[in-house]
Amino acid sequence: MDQPLAFPLDIPVRGRLQALHGQLRAAILDGRLRTGQTLPSTRALSTSLGVSRNTVVAAYDLLLSEGYVVSRQGAGYVVAHTGPTEASASRPGAGEEKRLQARWRDATVPAPMNALPPSRYDLRAGLPDVSRFPFEAWRKLSARALRGLTRAMSAYDAVEGREALREAIAGHVSFTRAVICSAADIMVTGGAQQAFDLLARILVTPGRTVVAVEDPGYPPLRATFEAAGASVAPVPIDDEGLIVEQIPPNARVIYVTPSHQFPSGMAMSPARRAALLDFARRQGAVIIEDDYDGEFRYGGRPLDALQTLDRDGSVFYVGTFSKSLFPTLRLGYVVAPAWAMAALGGLRQLVDRHSDLLAQDTLALFIAEGHLARHVRKMRRIYAERRDALLGGLSRHAGDALRPLASDAGLHIAAELRWPVSARQLVKDAAVKDIRIEALGDYAVGEHKPNGLVFGLGGVPATRMDEVARQLAQLLEAYRPR
Numbered sequence: 094m095d096q097p098l099a100f101p102l103d104i105p106v107r108g109r110l111q112a113l114h115g116q117l118r119a120a121i122l123d124g125r126l127r128t129g130q131t132l133p134s135t136r137a138l139s140t141s142l143g144v145s146r147n148t149v150v151a152a153y154d155l156l157l158s159e160g161y162v163v164s165r166q167g168a169g170y171v172v173a174h175t176g177p178t179e180a181s182a183s184r185p186g187a188g189e190e191k192r193l194q195a196r197w198r199d200a201t202v203p204a205p206m207n208a209l210p211p212s213r214y215d216l217r218a219g220l221p222d223v224s225r226f227p228f229e230a231w232r233k234l235s236a237r238a239l240r241g242l243t244r245a246m247s248a249y250d251a252v253e254g255r256e257a258l259r260e261a262i263a264g265h266v267s268f269t270r271a272v273i274c275s276a277a278d279i280m281v282t283g284g285a286q287q288a289f290d291l292l293a294r295i296l297v298t299p300g301r302t303v304v305a306v307e308d309p310g311y312p313p314l315r316a317t318f319e320a321a322g323a324s325v326a327p328v329p330i331d332d333e334g335l336i337v338e339q340i341p342p343n344a345r346v347i348y349v350t351p352s353h354q355f356p357s358g359m360a361m362s363p364a365r366r367a368a369l370l371d372f373a374r375r376q377g378a379v380i381i382e383d384d385y386d387g388e389f390r391y392g393g394r395p396l397d398a399l400q401t402l403d404r405d406g407s408v409f410y411v412g413t414f415s416k417s418l419f420p421t422l423r424l425g426y427v428v429a430p431a432w433a434m435a436a437l438g439g440l441r442q443l444v445d446r447h448s449d450l451l452a453q454d455t456l457a458l459f460i461a462e463g464h465l466a467r468h469v470r471k472m473r474r475i476y477a478e479r480r481d482a483l484l485g486g487l488s489r490h491a492g493d494a495l496r497p498l499a500s501d502a503g504l505h506i507a508a509e510l511r512w513p514v515s516a517r518q519l520v521k522d523a524a525v526k527d528i529r530i531e532a533l534g535d536y537a538v539g540e541h542k543p544n545g546l547v548f549g550l551g552g553v554p555a556t557r558m559d560e561v562a563r564q565l566a567q568l569l570e571a572y573r574p575r
Contacts, residue, residue, distance in 0.1 A: 097133030215552035238454035254281025309536035334361030352387030358500030406430035486562025514572035
C-alpha cells in the first residue's frame with residue numbers, strides 16, 4: 094500500500110490519538126511537513142495506519158485548533174506553520190518549564206474519555222448511555238430558549254446562574270433528594286468539576302488547610318484540592334462508608350460521596366452520617382457532599398442527604414447533570430450555606446462570570462416540563478437491568494473468583510478479587526479481549542490498595558453482560574488457585 098506521507102508514523106495500540114497528534118505536530122515543527130503542504134485525506138491516512146478515521150479527524154482538529162494547519166474548502170487540511178522561528182530556535186529549551194509552578198512542570202494534556210477507539214465491551218466507570226437521551230426534545234427546547242433570548246438577556250447575566258434554572262434545580266433536588274434549599278442557595282457551575290474548583294479556592298489556605306478524602310475515592314477532586322495548595326489526607330472506608338474516627342482532627346474540609354461511594358459503591362450508614370456531621374460541628378469543618386449519581390437507585394428508600402440533616406451550615410451539596418443527561422452539557426450546581434454564597438459569587442465573577450445562557454435556559458425548560466424526571470425513570474430501569482444482568486453473569490461464571498461489593502445505586506458496581514491475581518494484570522488481559530474495565534486500586538492512594546475491579550453500566554446493554562462475565566471467567570481461569 095502506498096504511504097501517504099514521506100516519513101513513517103509509529104502508532105501504538107493505546108493512546109493512538111495522542112501519538113498521532115504529537116508526531117504530526119513534531120513533523121510540522123521540524124519542517125518535514127512544510128507550509129502550504131496538504132495533509133493526506135483522513136480516509137487515506139486512517140487506512141495506511143490501521144486506525145479509525147475518527148482518530149485521524151480528531152488529530153487534525155487538534156492541529157487546527159493549535160494553528161498548525163488550516164482547513165480550506167476543497168483542499169482539506171493545509172500546513173500553516175513553518176516550525177520554530179530563527180529567534181526561538183536559538184533559545185535554549187532545557188529548563189524552560191521551571192518558569193511554571195512546580196506542580197505543573199510535568200503536566201500532560203489529558204485525553205478525553207472518548208479518545209480511545211471503540212471497544213466491544215466498554216465498562217469504564219463514569220460513562221452514561223447517551224443513546225437513549227431524547228435529543229429531539231432537547232433540540233426543540235433549545236430552539237425555544239434561543240427565541241426567548243432578548244438583547245438584554247444576551248448581556249452578562251447573574252453569576253449564580255439563571256433564575257429559572259436555579260428554581261428548577263431547587264424543586265428537583267427537594268423532590269428527589271429532600272435537599273432543603275431555595276433558588277437563592279444555588280450556584281450553577283460548569284459541571285461538578287468547576288464546583289470543586291470554586292470550593293477549593295474559597296476554602297483552602299495554601300500550605301495550611303487539611304482536606305480529608307475517601308480512600309479509594311475520586312481522583313479529580315483530590316487533584317483539584319492539591320492544586321489549590323491543600324494537604325490532602327486519605328481516609329479509609331469500610332462497608333458503612335468513610336471511617337469518621339480516622340479523619341485527622343485538624344481536617345477543615347471533608348469530601349464524601351455518601352449516596353453511592355465512588356468507586357466502592359456502598360451507601361454511608363445513618364450512624365456514620367450522624368458521626369460525620371458531629372465531627373464537622375465540633376471541629377469547625379465543612380463537608381463537600383458529592384451526589385453525582387444518587388438519582389439512580391435500585392432498591393430501598395434512599396437515605397437522607399447530609400445537607401438535609403445538617404443544622405450548622407456545614408455542608409456544600411454538589412450535583413451535576415453529566416450522568417443523568419449527557420457529559421458534554423457541562424452544567425452542575427452547588428447548594429451552599431448562606432455564609433458562603435457571596436464568596437462563591439465574587440470568585441465566579443473573576444473566573445468566567447456565568448455558564449452558557451442558552452444551555453441554562455434549555456435545561457430549565459427540560460426540568461420544568463418533566464423531561465428530566467421521565468428520562469431518569471427510564472434510565473433507572475435500563476441501568477437496573479444491566480446491573481442485574483452483570484451481577485447474575487458474575488455469579489454464574491466467576492462467583493468463586495469475584496465478590497461484588499454491596500451497592501443499591503449508581504452507574505457502576507465494584508467487585509473484590511478473591512484469587513491471587515493483580516487487578517491491574519486482569520485489566521490488561523481483558524483489554525486483549527476488547528473488554529475495558531478498571532482496577533479498584535487505581536482510585537486509592539493509601540498504603541493498602543483494594544484488589545478488585547470496577548464495572549460501569551453505561552456502555553454495554555443488558556443482553557451482552559453475560560458474555561462479558563463469561564469472558565472474564567475464562568481469563569480468570571489462568572489464575573485459579575491450585
